[in-house]
Amino acid sequence: MNWFNRVRNSLGFSADKKSTEKDLWIKCKSCQEMLFVAEYEENLCVCPRCDHHGRIGADARLHLLLDDGYQLLDQPVVTEDPLKFKDSKKYTDRLKAARAANPHNDAFVVGSGEINGSPAVVGVQDFSFMGGSMGMAVGMAFCAGAERALTRKCPYVVVTAAGGARMQEGILSLMQMPRATVMTRRLKAAGLPYIVVLTDPTTGGVTASYAMLGDVHIAEPGCLIGFAGQRVIQDTIREKLPEGFQRAEYLHKHGMVDMVVRRHELKETLASVLDYLQPSPETNEAA
Template sequence: MSWLTRVRERLPFGTKRETPDNLWIKCPHCQDMIFTKEYEENLNVCPKCAHHGRIGADTRLDQLLDDGFTLLPAPEVPQDPLRFKDTKRYRDRLKAARASNAHPDAFTAASGTIEGKPAVVGVQDFSFMGGSMGMAVGDAFIAAAQRALDDKCGFICVTAAGGARMQEGILSLMQMPRATVMTRRLREAHLPYIVVLTDPTTGGVTASYAMLGDVHVAEPGALIGFAGQRVIQETIREQLPEGFQRAEYLHKHGMVDMVVPRHDLRETLATLLDYLSPAKAA
């Protein structure tokens, strides 16, 4: 027995404490390490560089809506209608995505109030297959818009998507005109439709309901566009300007109405709802 072992047996050393794996988080922008608790208390915004991290549907709804909101039921749609398979079956991809998410697909909606103003809020979750738009997303968007029509209140859509869901082919692309019809119905009813563009909002979502709002609000630094920057650059054979497709660039060029930090988003949406909602009959 070595002298070190003998000393350790005689001295009252405590057991080694385990350090949680999720105690720290690295900011993807500035690469600094932040206490996870501090990061979450700051609404998932880096306290050092103000990078706005991606958040899930439940977190987003909790941040925007007053307490006591009601989740709308998820629509039932055919599973794997094209029996699609690439390196893995689409049915298996769905199963894996649902195992790691609290909701059955990428779009979750709730009815409630924002600082006392009635609203329906729909949120796309990028963590569910890249927030891709398939039949379930289309039906959920339509159901949420219809609930806003029924309740005669504003509809807020928080977008985050990589585009249409390729595994559903033309069925996913058909969600673009279906959602467009609902935005028109909201306008005809004089009900506000407000879009909150978060990182990233791209593809068919950008080409449809993400750009049809009465007001377009973007989070700082959000990537917003249809095709990717590399694809555009190779197509037009021109060097694109710095910050191209970012929220601040689009705001400067009139594609986005305002860029609002996450800490001010709830108050801003309440103000917009108050201003845009039809006056109640006396």
């Protein structure tokens, strides 16, 4: 025991667990700078030193994009653990742990409201809930958001953040890919804009379905976007991948993303895009 610990123990000193360095500081994953948590959150979880865009939750994202007074759609009720899946833990136990650590019952949340006064439905995928994985609940929530947009005859904006399909639901999770794809086709047939905002990370079956079917694709700076992991691709093609491969800026340069927009400018950019794509009154009457 060192001198400091001996003195501290003799004085009966104990740190207040409610106010520790862990609560006050956060390390930027990009530049490794230590930042005040309050300053970081006030800056929308964007590092003020290097502009690295950190991950944010579904509620924070909806609050950022939608005007005050938006309505949260009820989350769909689905059959839980249809395959009675168990690996190192039961799937039901993983769901309980995820729900205890998150404000919502699953990884996809839908808000119906306005963006700078323009009607819009916004669906948000939350990576903090089991890696934003796409299971039946996510698929049904996505479809419910599209149905609300069809009912309101307004644009549908989806913010993606996922590690892919949820393996604990097997083929049932993969079936959400065509289900979501059908809904994007219905939006197109109705002449309603479908906009995708890609955030870090967007991978796997989500990328292979609704994440890449938008009329316009907007990405946050530096976010990872792809299907398979870089190591898998590199081992398969046996070639070294280019610098920045699968990052937003690389995909923008090669035409897979329409624009890369900072989080602080995202709402204004969406408002401008939606204003441009908003269906005319004649189209609504025809529908």
